Amino acid sequence: MTWFGRDLVTARGLGRDDIEEILREADSFSSIAREKRSTDTLKGKVVATLFFEPSTRTRFSFQTAAMRLGARRIGFGDDSVTSTVKGETLSDTIKVIDACADCIVIRHPLEGAAQAAANVSEAPVINAGDGANQHPTQALLDLYTIRKEKGTIDGLKILMLGDLKYGRTVHSLAYALSQFDDVELLFHSPPALRMPEQITNELRGQIKMRELSSFDLSQADVVYATRIQKERFADPEEYRKYSYHIGTDELATMKTDAILMHPFPRVGEIAEEVDADPRAAYFRQEANGICVRMAVLNKILSRKG
Amino acid sequence: MTEKHDDKHQPQAEGKTKPQTEGKAVHGADDEQLRVNKIENGIVLDHLPPGSALKVLDALGVTAEFPGTVSILMKSPSSRHGLKDLVKIEGKALGKTELDRAALLAPHSTVNVIKGFKVVEKYRVSVADEVKDVVRCPNNKCVTNAEGKSIFRVEERNPLKLRCAYCERLYHAAELASPAHAQG
Numbered sequence: 001m002t003w004f005g006r007d008l009v010t011a012r013g014l015g016r017d018d019i020e021e022i023l024r025e026a027d028s029f030s031s032i033a034r035e036k037r038s039t040d041t042l043k044g045k046v047v048a049t050l051f052f053e054p055s056t057r058t059r060f061s062f063q064t065a066a067m068r069l070g071a072r073r074i075g076f077g078d079d080s081v082t083s084t085v086k087g088e089t090l091s092d093t094i095k096v097i098d099a100c101a102d103c104i105v106i107r108h109p110l111e112g113a114a115q116a117a118a119n120v121s122e123a124p125v126i127n128a129g130d131g132a133n134q135h136p137t138q139a140l141l142d143l144y145t146i147r148k149e150k151g152t153i154d155g156l157k158i159l160m161l162g163d164l165k166y167g168r169t170v171h172s173l174a175y176a177l178s179q180f181d182d183v184e185l186l187f188h189s190p191p192a193l194r195m196p197e198q199i200t201n202e203l204r205g206q207i208k209m210r211e212l213s214s215f216d217l218s219q220a221d222v223v224y225a226t227r228i229q230k231e232r233f234a235d236p237e238e239y240r241k242y243s244y245h246i247g248t249d250e251l252a253t254m255k256t257d258a259i260l261m262h263p264f265p266r267v268g269e270i271a272e273e274v275d276a277d278p279r280a281a282y283f284r285q286e287a288n289g290i291c292v293r294m295a296v297l298n299k300i301l302s303r304k305g
Numbered sequence: 306m307t308e309k310h311d312d313k314h315q316p317q318a319e320g321k322t323k324p325q326t327e328g329k330a331v332h333g334a335d336d337e338q339l340r341v342n343k344i345e346n347g348i349v350l351d352h353l354p355p356g357s358a359l360k361v362l363d364a365l366g367v368t369a370e371f372p373g374t375v376s377i378l379m380k381s382p383s384s385r386h387g388l389k390d391l392v393k394i395e396g397k398a399l400g401k402t403e404l405d406r407a408a409l410l411a412p413h414s415t416v417n418v419i420k421g422f423k424v425v426e427k428y429r430v431s432v433a434d435e436v437k438d439v440v441r442c443p444n445n446k447c448v449t450n451a452e453g454k455s456i457f458r459v460e461e462r463n464p465l466k467l468r469c470a471y472c473e474r475l476y477h478a479a480e481l482a483s484p485a486h487a488q489g
């Protein structure tokens with residue numbers, strides 16, 4: 001399926017070819033992003049970033065990607081949302097923006113909001129997170145990071161830690177990883193925050209999955225840590241019991257060539273002392289977001305791709 | 306064609322029965338009465354999954370306030386597929402939305418439309434590949450509960466499972482048909 005003019009709403013249904021195309025394109029933009037240069041491949045295009053809930057990192061990452069490709073950007077985020085679109089329906093907002101922009105990037109607290117936007121918009125829509133549902137560009141930048149750090153995605157054991165129930169990044173990533181060969185997903189989470197059964201049921205047969213009964217970092221090639229929000233627990237005792245911490249002691253149990261990833265923000269899951277270890281890949285992962293989002297925007301917006 | 310069911314001698318619940326007159330054993334008519342009332346005008350839903358009748362009535366919006374006679378037959382041996390449920394509703398016509406909702410619970414059932422004690426129409430319900438604007442999404446964080454129309458796509462037929470085209474959650478058909486999720 002060609003990327004030109006296409007919506008990117010979900011990682012479900014993204015095929016390996018689709019993914020590989022983006023990863024290759026991201027590689028071609030990586031030096032521009034790293035060296036903070038720009039190109040003019042999207043000169044004259046307008047990219048709208050509509051953030052109905054705050055996420056400074058993701059918004060800046062998309063905006064930087066658009067600007068490094070020579071596109072102009074419009075949009076809102078954080079505090080400005082309230083005055084701009086409060087009281088208006090999502091579909092009205094999208095129709096108005098659709099008349100202005102060549103592409104719409106949307107972040108919204110409601111699940112399915114990006115699909116709803118895509119239904120009324122002529123311009124392609126990119127989902128930058130919809131509730132607990134999907135965050136497909138995060139999955140793509142995670143895959144890009146794994147490939148870059150480990151040289152391959154096929155055959156790896158990937159351990160997902162933390163809130164696997166509400167964490168949309170792990171949902172999108174699990175779907176995307178199912179397209180690769182011989183990957184094994186390992187899960188470890190508080191009992192109440194397990195990977196939803198509907199996802200494991202759907203992925204069964206496509207990817208190996210295993211629940212780890214203990215906090216064991218030693219088997220994984222990639223440790224993908226996510227935060228556990230205190231608000232998920234009614235009882236603060238429960239939170240204390242199930243929150244986890246990766247410091248130098250825990251890091252020492254990881255394979256020497258493993259990598260540690262985190263979609264940010266972290267709230268104490270990973271100690272700062274770990275940052276200096278070469279296995280700590282999370283800042284590189286975050287930075288990769290720019291060239292991956294450049295790849296997505298360029299593939300969707302330029303005919304020659 | 307008159308109504309005839311293969312379940313004559315099975316226990317049955319009736320929504321409404323005439324009080325029996327003490328000491329006045331009249332055969333024939335009362336025997337008939339003890340089985341299932343024929344209805345003059347209304348619908349008979351046949352071949353419902355065993356045990357589903359009450360939920361089907363809910364999905365159809367037939368509650369205790371419903372003015373017509375309602376007869377329910379549950380877990381009756383059927384010549385075709387083991388046990389089945391059956392409901393007869395006097396004075397009820399079926400709207401498309403109600404029918405689509407009932408179909409989610411009873412995807413293989415048959416609807417008989419009765420007029421003047423005769424079956425004037427008989428058809429099987431069906432669940433389309435896309436069920437649009439019939440039921441609400443049970444996920445309260447789903448955008449369709451804030452605006453727009455719900456769309457569910459059939460992902461599996463046996464058992465019947467549908468996926469919300471927006472929030473991507475997968476549901477058993479029975480979860481969707483619950484009256485709590487009735488559209489509007």
Ligand SMILES: [Zn+2]
Pocket residue numbers: 112442443444447448449469470471472473474
């Ligand atoms: Zn939904």
